[in-house]
Amino acid sequence: MLKITNLHASIEDKEILKGINLEIKAGEVHAIMGPNGSGKSTLSAVIAGNETYTVTEGAVYLEDEDLADLAPEERAHKGVFLSFQYPVEIPGVSVTNFMKTAINENRKANGKADMPANEMLKLIREKSELLEIDRKFLSRSLNEGFSGGEKKRNEIFQMAMLEPKIAILDETDSGLDIDALRIVANGVNKLKSENNAVLIITHYQRLLDYIVPDFVHVLYDGKIVKSGGKELAHELEERGYDWIKAEN
Amino acid sequence: MELKEKLISSFMAFEERVDVNDSLHDVRINAMKNFETNGFPTKKEENWKYTSLNSVLKNDFSVFPKNENTIQYSDVKKYYLHEIDTYKVVFVDGVFSSFLSSTTHDGIDVCLMASALTKPKYKMIIDTYFNQIAQKDDSLTSLNTAFAMEGAYINIPKNKVADKPIEIINFSTGTEAALLVQPRNLIIVGENSHVQIIERHQSLNSNPVLTNSVTEIFAAKRAIVDYYKIQNDNIEASLIDNTYIAQKQQSNVSVHTFSFGGNITRNNLNFYHQGEHIESTLKGITILEGKQHVDHHTLVQHATPNCESHQNYKTILGESSTGVFNGKIFVEKEAQKTDAFQQNNNILLSDKATINAKPQLEIFADDVKCSHGCTIGQLDETAMFYMQSRGIPKKEAKALLMYAFSNDVIQSIKIPELKARITKIIATKLGVNMGFDL
Numbered sequence A: 001m002l003k004i005t006n007l008h009a010s011i012e013d014k015e016i017l018k019g020i021n022l023e024i025k026a027g028e029v030h031a032i033m034g035p036n037g038s039g040k041s042t043l044s045a046v047i048a049g050n051e052t053y054t055v056t057e058g059a060v061y062l063e064d065e066d067l068a069d070l071a072p073e074e075r076a077h078k079g080v081f082l083s084f085q086y087p088v089e090i091p092g093v094s095v096t097n098f099m100k101t102a103i104n105e106n107r108k109a110n111g112k113a114d115m116p117a118n119e120m121l122k123l124i125r126e127k128s129e130l131l132e133i134d135r136k137f138l139s140r141s142l143n144e145g146f147s148g149g150e151k152k153r154n155e156i157f158q159m160a161m162l163e164p165k166i167a168i169l170d171e172t173d174s175g176l177d178i179d180a181l182r183i184v185a186n187g188v189n190k191l192k193s194e195n196n197a198v199l200i201i202t203h204y205q206r207l208l209d210y211i212v213p214d215f216v217h218v219l220y221d222g223k224i225v226k227s228g229g230k231e232l233a234h235e236l237e238e239r240g241y242d243w244i245k246a247e248n
Numbered sequence B: 001m002e003l004k005e006k007l008i009s010s011f012m013a014f015e016e017r018v019d020v021n022d023s024l025h026d027v028r029i030n031a032m033k034n035f036e037t038n039g040f041p042t043k044k045e046e047n048w049k050y051t052s053l054n055s056v057l058k059n060d061f062s063v064f065p066k067n068e069n070t071i072q073y074s075d076v077k078k079y080y081l082h083e084i085d086t087y088k089v090v091f092v093d094g095v096f097s098s099f100l101s102s103t104t105h106d107g108i109d110v111c112l113m114a115s116a117l118t119k120p121k122y123k124m125i126i127d128t129y130f131n132q133i134a135q136k137d138d139s140l141t142s143l144n145t146a147f148a149m150e151g152a153y154i155n156i157p158k159n160k161v162a163d164k165p166i167e168i169i170n171f172s173t174g175t176e177a178a179l180l181v182q183p184r185n186l187i188i189v190g191e192n193s194h195v196q197i198i199e200r201h202q203s204l205n206s207n208p209v210l211t212n213s214v215t216e217i218f219a220a221k222r223a224i225v226d227y228y229k230i231q232n233d234n235i236e237a238s239l240i241d242n243t244y245i246a247q248k249q250q251s252n253v254s255v256h257t258f259s260f261g262g263n264i265t266r267n268n269l270n271f272y273h274q275g276e277h278i279e280s281t282l283k284g285i286t287i288l289e290g291k292q293h294v295d296h297h298t299l300v301q302h303a304t305p306n307c308e309s310h311q312n313y314k315t316i317l318g319e320s321s322t323g324v325f326n327g328k329i330f331v332e333k334e335a336q337k338t339d340a341f342q343q344n345n346n347i348l349l350s351d352k353a354t355i356n357a358k359p360q361l362e363i364f365a366d367d368v369k370c371s372h373g374c375t376i377g378q379l380d381e382t383a384m385f386y387m388q389s390r391g392i393p394k395k396e397a398k399a400l401l402m403y404a405f406s407n408d409v410i411q412s413i414k415i416p417e418l419k420a421r422i423t424k425i426i427a428t429k430l431g432v433n434m435g436f437d438l
Helices: A040-048 A072-078 A095-109 A117-130 A148-162 A178-191 A231-239 A242-247 B003-017 B024-038 B073-079 B113-118 B120-129 B139-146 B381-388 B394-411 B416-430
Strands: A002-011 A014-024 A029-033 A054-062 A080-083 A090-094 A166-170 A197-202 A215-220 A223-228 B087-092 B109-112 B152-156 B166-172 B179-181 B184-189 B194-203 B209-219 B224-231 B237-247 B252-259 B264-273 B279-288 B293-302 B308-317 B322-331 B339-348 B354-363 B369-377
Touching: A002 A040, A014 A040, A014 A054, A014 A223, A029 A040, A029 A231, A040 A054, A040 A072, A040 A080, A040 A166, A040 A197, A072 A080, A072 A095, A072 B381, A080 A148, A090 A095, A090 B394, A095 A117, A095 A148, A095 B394, A117 A148, A117 A178, A148 A178, A166 A178, A215 A231, A215 A242, A223 A231, A223 A242, A231 A242, B003 B024, B003 B139, B024 B139, B073 B166, B073 B194, B087 B109, B109 B113, B113 B120, B113 B152, B113 B184, B120 B184, B139 B209, B139 B237, B152 B166, B152 B194, B166 B179, B166 B209, B184 B194, B184 B224, B194 B209, B194 B237, B209 B224, B209 B252, B224 B237, B224 B264, B224 B416, B237 B252, B252 B264, B252 B293, B264 B279, B279 B293, B279 B322, B279 B394, B279 B416, B293 B308, B308 B322, B308 B354, B308 B394, B322 B339, B322 B369, B339 B354, B339 B394, B354 B369, B381 B394, B394 B416
Parallel strands: A029 A197, A029 A215, A080 A166, A166 A197, B087 B166, B152 B184, B166 B194, B179 B209, B184 B209, B194 B224, B209 B237, B224 B252, B237 B264, B252 B279, B264 B293, B279 B308, B293 B322, B308 B339, B322 B354, B339 B369
Antiparallel strands: A002 A014, A002 A054, A215 A223, B109 B152
């Protein structure tokens, strides 16, 4: 599904990613953990096509297609989704209208006509129930005045609406209380299928108790220095990151 | 012949046409004298430092249109707020068009300045209000005063709510190679009364037009006035708008200025407080491209205690466009407990766009709350990336962000159909169709 080979990326001549190799197959959940500043968020931004970063070497493939020349929206049209750590507030544009625009732009790019209004409403109702989102919430301005938990739930709601092939969850657990965490994780688990994949970027193991990964990778200083099963996450939780730092 | 000379000789001809015994005679003469002495403003004057009229003034403007031109309602309907019923005072090339207008004398007066200035029954009102708050030492205002004749006269007696909004529309048809028009509006709103007014200037072809407009608004005790200015004219049209507002106690006046079009636009918006517990609101959205230029000069004269003023101006400048915001808040010594707030946010979309922003607070009272905030920045890259990552293309993402940026001003429009119209103009201007009403 997603294949990353020898990926190097820098910002303003400072190299952040120093040769990442990773392959995620359809149906899999991967987690990338690592201390602050190891390059976790950079990796997710680069996969999604953030132009602030320059890819100096290596490549990212989605279903064998090199994403290098694609703008962020084109990657989205092909099935890449990034859940933001800090979702952006857009006053005056309701959640519903934002979603309509996003859905129809994706459909347009894939040669489909706009989604009929009744179908859209049905989809919104169905997906908002999945994330236990209140109707009133949908008419509010996107992310404006949302609590941390509401913002993250809204991110996963958007993911549910857009049905991506690869969903990258960047620090989705940060700022979530235990109830919101359960709702968000439950949403992700229900959306998981044999035809898509999830990449969880996180500092803590907490979320991984709810969304159980098939593989855990440790990112340190721009490289994946260790990979293992879900037990690796527990080990990191117990021992912290210092031993990783010491080994590298 | 230079425009100034042409105006001076035109004035003599004009004076012969109007009644010289009229009490307005002296007012006109003095105004013309002031214009003769000061002429058109130049960049040497502090108030005109960033706005030059030179390129506009070199046109050979006709001062009085020679040809009468009729236009069909169907051709100009789109410039009206036609979704709702309104009173209309419409001018074509500076001349009142009864055919395109819908005036009234039923309980309220929505009619012509020309009648008010010439008919005896209005004499007392004209003597009381006309040219009372317009700046007598301002040369462009003086020029307008000297030639004052056509414009809207609106008088809402006390305890009346105007039953529908009033539109003041000035069309120019381009039958003259270049045309100077000088509308003069007088608006009097009595105690406890309420009125909503929409003003628009629209030229219908690409011949140059210069509009030098003066509007005086008097809001009596507890009066509520909502005034909206739509400036979305074509690129050969320039506008100098001088608006003077006097407010009595507990009155509430708001002016929204939407500047999207035109060549050079200068807005001089002046509020004078004449009582306690007054509220004044000044808001604006400016979106420009090409070489367009818009200059907002605002003044709120806090002369009395316990009054509030709120200013919120949003500007988005693309390509080589230029903007000016000069917001002056003057708090006199007597004006204790003043609450004055001024916000001015600017986004520059290109390296060639320029904004000159100048908050100017002069405070002589010691127990006041005055604040101002001014920002100049670019579109938020993170926000752009956020929307793109959801599949929204750059152009649409940009439009959404610009809409979000100006949203709080849009939301304060009190006429829903006008709000829809303004958002539509913005969407058209940004070249997007979002699939929902922005």
